[in-house]
Structure formats: structure tokens, C-alpha cells
Amino acid sequence: MTSTSLAAGGRRRSARAMLAGLAFASMTALAGSAALAADTTTIRVLNWEPGGADYWKALVAEFEKQNPDIKVELETVPFDRYPEVQGPYITTKSGPDVMENNAGLELFDRRRAYAELPPEVLEAGKDLITYSGGCLNFDTTKACYGLPFGYQGNVMYYNKKVLAEAGLDPANPPRTWDEMGAACDKVKAVGKTCLAIGLSGIFPAYWDFPEIARNYLTEDDMRAMLTGKMPWTDPKMVNVLKGLASITEKGWTNSSAPSITMLPDGADIFQSGNAAFAGTIISDAVNWAAFGKVLGDENLGAMRWPTIVADAPLANSFSGIESSVFGVTSWSDKKDAAFKFVKFIAGKENAELLTKIAGGISLNKNVDPSVMPKSQALSQILEIIKTPTLHAGVLLSGQEADALARGWQEVALGRLSVEDWTGRMQKALEQSPSKRQ
Known part of the structure; x- marks a missing residue:
């Protein structure tokens, strides 16, 4: 055999050896990736992205950094479509591992879809100003199904330029x-429109009803509402409905109010500069940060809703509540990982992200107040929230909230009297499973 043949054979053997080495390395890498994937738990989180996309991107990144063995997949649904997406999951007992709901009866009505939080997760609640809105009957000694991350409640914003x-x-x-x-x-x-408003959906129950109710109800009355012992035929409740009806009857609102939702439509009227006032919330999508960014912080103010009964005990109080709460679904087969996420939601790291990125007001006691953004409207809000009372909106059952919005739409259109609206509300109360227990 010639030296040329020997050299060629050596080169072929060397090439085969190199290919074999590459194949082995590739197989090793694949095996490593498979092992890594096997060690990673993926949880699905159903939410409506309170605080905005940037905040949620940072939230997930920080959680995954602290928990490298857990990956989070978000299913984000617009707030006004959330019930229609969540409903089938609850019916079929399948889908997300973690779900968001508003504190109070909205969560309590769905509690069979959630696992009770174990003591080690509820430990995070000790660092919160309050977390009772995730606990049955607002009682932290009873079963708790979710933890919150921020403070929520109602104020009225005003455009100084329009005034x-x-x-x-x-x-x-x-x-x-x-x-x-x-x-x-x-x-x-x-x-210009005086008060931008939308009467479709859940918003009248959460954003408008509590602000009229404070003029007529005591906290004991509100607790009676929670248990179904405050009938809508009570003169106090009738006065609340009359107060709501007067807003549209007086012509204070946009003519489109009965046919639009407050988010985004009503809020858009305000932030376009075409309305003087808008009653919304202190955190999340339609708060001081969002409005100030569009209108200019120098043009934005925040105030309590004007009082109807000036000397009412709660007339100058703040309707405060935990913002939405997150709980673990009863059907999840990844509960350990899901509970870690819920605990993180209530923790200091997430609280600081909420404050810095989303302009939210955290419930966590350990957040440095100096990280709060500078804003005149925010300064007004921080004063308003110093005198909190119960938030009547979250004490309504789903049936009552729906009847409230639909009835107000018809009243605004002149198709329904307050007397008939009262009858509908009483019927909705009597049909509420959560208030018959």
C-alpha cells in the first residue's frame, strides 16, 4: 500500500472519529436538555394583566430568576372578557394552575375552583396590610383562597384643564x-362631557355603587349585605339606587353611557380630554399613572366622590379593598410550584416592582415609601386612603352586580323605573347562591 493510500485511510478514520465525537456530544447535550426539561415545572397563570404588560414581564422574570426550576406561561385576557374565558375552565375543572379574581364575593362564589392556601403560603399575608378579601366572609381565621399584591379602591379623577x-x-x-x-x-x-361613564359590565357595581352607598349605609349595613340580610327593599338601599339613577337622569354623563363599558370606552373619553371627571380606581390600568401620562400630570387631580349626604358617617371615607387576588386551582397537578407563585405575588420583591413599574400602591408593609413615583394626583390619593371603609361593590354577588348594571342601563334609557329596578335587585339577591348559605 502506498504512502498516499495510507494517508487517505488515516484521514477517513479521523473524520469518522470526529463525526462520532460530534454525535456523542450532540446526544449528551440532548440528554442534558431533556433532563433539564424534566426538572422544570411549567405553570399556567390566567390573568387580566393588572398593572400593564411591562410590569408583568418584570414580575415573571423575577419569579423565574428566584425559582429557576419553574417556568410561567401567562394566559392574559381582557378584563371585560375574563368571566367568559374563566367559566369553561371552572366547569371542566381543567386549564390554568393559577387564576386571578377580584377579592370578595367574586372569589367566594368561585371558591370550589380554588385550593385552600396552606399555612406556609399564608405566611406571606403577615407582611400585608390586609389580605382578608381572599378569605371566606373577609375573615382571616376562615379558609383563604388567594393572596393580593396591591391596594385598590375608588376615587374620582378630574381634568384641571377642562375645569x-x-x-x-x-x-x-x-x-x-x-x-x-x-x-x-x-x-x-x-x-364637554361632565362625567365620563360606561354602564355595561361589572364596572357600575365596583366603581360607582360603593361611592353612592357610602352616603346611606353604615359598615354594619354593608356586612349585612355580605350575608344577604340587607334587602334591596330597605329604604337605604332604595336611596342608593336613586342616587345612581340621578347621575344619568341629570344629564351629567355622555349619551353613549348605556351602551359602552367604562374600560376602555368611558376611560378613553376622559383621557382624550373630552370630559371633566371620571370615577375609576387608584391602581392598575385606569389610574393616576395612566391618566397622568396622557393628560399630563399637571392637568390631573384626584378627589373623593362628591357627597350626597354630607353628614353621613362614611360619606368622606375611602372605599378600599385589596386589588385582585391570585389562587391555585383545585385541579392543578403542579400545586407546589403554583403556591410558590402565589406567595411571590404577595412578597416584597413583587411589591417593589408594582410600585416602580406600574405605579401601584402596594399592600406590603416592607416597601420603602421613597420608591413611590412623584405625582400630585398620587399625593392626593395617599391622603384620601387614610380614612378607609368597606368596599360595598365586592360585597355584591354576581347576580346582583349583573342586575345593577343592566338595570341602570335601562333606567338611563327611560325604560325602567327605580321601583322596578329595586324589584329586580331583590330578586337577584334571592337567587344568589353565595347569600343563601
């Missing part, structure tokens, strides 16, 4: 119902 245009003093917004009426007359005279 000035209408000849009103932006430094002194209306404080009473009569003052609100006078202000609305001036705002309408310059071609």
Missing part, C-alpha cells in the same frame, strides 16, 4: 352633589 376652560377653579373641585351639578352645567356649556 379651567369651563370657568371653574381647578384647585377646588366640587365636594357636594349640588356643587357637582353646578359644575356639570358649566362643563356642558363649553361642549
